[in-house]
């Protein structure tokens with residue numbers, strides 16, 4: 326965590342608060358003028374409507390910036406003025422609510438303005454150190470995942486280290502007496518490690534070392550996996566009581582171990598993932614939410630102008646929308662309805678964030694197509710936890726709908742859409758991107774020789790390898806049974822050829838053990854530069870042609886699409 330003196334988040338939140346105080350000073354002049362007009366019974370419907378909007382904004386934001394009393398007074402006044410506006414005596418908008426009502430309102434205005442004057446005159450205290458917690462957990466996924474193998478110099482784990490490296494993990498092998506395990510260096514070492522692996526005989530000593538700076542929750546923060554000779558009950562029991570999360574008897578089922586590590590990585594990173602779109606015309610407040618959520622590892626995008634909403638949605642694809650219910654002249658409820666016009670956004674969770682605390686009005690607003698109501702002001706902590714919970718649920722649901730159950734990669738239809746989306750993105754950003762189709766060679770033979778279950782292991786192994794070797798910004802899907810479609814963003818064709826070639830090399834070195842026997846498998850791949858095509862589907866077809874050209878030329882290799890492949894037939898009768 327950053328020290329308070331250097332904490333950029335706290336500095337920015339503090340600066341925002343100062344900006345808000347400046348805004349209070351300007352705002353109180355206007356509100357004072359409204360109050361005086363009411364006192365003189367010189368008011369019009371339209372100006373009172375504007376005033377309701379200003380009060381609404383103030384009620385929603387003052388609490389967040391540390392002025393709860395101003396927020397409360399503004400809320401009371403907003404409610405009362407809104408009732409008067411709804412029952413305005415003159416249809417043409419002239420006239421006023423009556424002398425008694427005007428005087429009553431003017432008194433309330435005076436109380437609010439007085440409070441604002443007092444609060445804004447106080448110097449903004451030095452930034453709140455309690456608010457400086459930066460939950461900065463960099464996502465491990467998509468980058469090369471680092472594994473720590475703790476070895477006491479014996480060679481039992483050597484083969485395992487080699488196998489894990491072939492799956493694309495960055496494997497660090499250390500002895501317990503290594504300097505990097507010392508008390509001073511340990512935290513830095515372990516912060517970069519996704520899972521630690523050790524031989525069962527060392528489990529207690531390794532557990533002591535890796536638990537060092539994590540207290541009780543360490544098995545979840547630093548999962549420890551043990552390898553044992555027999556896996557007998559007593560051995561497993563000892564390993565479990567030391568706090569290990571998994572036990573693998575020798576010979577280790579490497580694909581299964583790889584999957585377990587993937588689950589640990591997901592467990593660690595799922596808490597901080599999620600994209601949230603904040604739609605609020607109050608700039609300071611939206612920026613405040615954005616900073617707070619970003620510090621908790623959530624990616625925010627602020628939209629102040631509702632007219633930009635749909636375009637922003639398409640570009641950002643959030644997991645969740647947080648929207649104020651009154652956005653100047655626009656209504657959040659109507660905007661939610663507009664979002665739902667698009668089938669793609671039918672299940673996107675929309676949460677209203679509003680100063681509206683009347684349950685009836687909340688229910689009415691929710692019937693317009695949103696999912697929940699959070700009442701402003703909302704504490705930073707509550708905001709983070711609500712958003713994290715909902716992002717996680719949204720992700721789980723979309724995982725279930727969009728991911729293939731065997732590999733947890735994107736399903737056919739979704740990865741096809743990804744190609745088109747990347748085509749549009751790369752055209753806009755003017756950078757090259759590639760579509761790659763990979764097909765496991767002679768897979769029918771694998772199934773026929775080793776059985777369908779073993780065939781599934783091979784499919785999962787390639788899925789894991791791809792996940793480990795590609796970037797977070799790349800998309801990977803299961804296109805067919807033993808066929809994968811990958812979108813490599815910001816990557817030209819020669820770079821894609823080099824990358825896929827290295828993955829192929831690693832894949833072909835993996836040994837799949839069946840009893841005493843073992844076998845190896847290769848794949849073929851075709852690459853097409855997405856930007857060359859007017860539609861995503863054409864790029865996929867081109868990658869398919871390149872793949873089949875590669876199959877025809879002898880498999881176990883990678884080929885880039887070129888024009889000469891354009892007219893060729895892809896029928897199996899072609900002899901491959």
Ligand SMILES: Nc1nc2c(ncn2[C@@H]2O[C@H](COP(=O)(O)OP(=O)(O)OP(=O)(O)O)[C@@H](O)[C@H]2O)c(=O)[nH]1
Pocket residue numbers: 731764765766767768769770772776777778779780781784805806807876880901
């Ligand atoms: N185990 C397993 N096999 C599958 C799955 N989906 C498809 N297959 C099998 O994959 C095989 C694909 O075989 P083919 O399309 O003939 O191609 P191939 O044997 O890989 O030969 P080439 O692609 O020409 O190298 C078929 O036998 C399918 O039954 C799956 O989910 N699990």
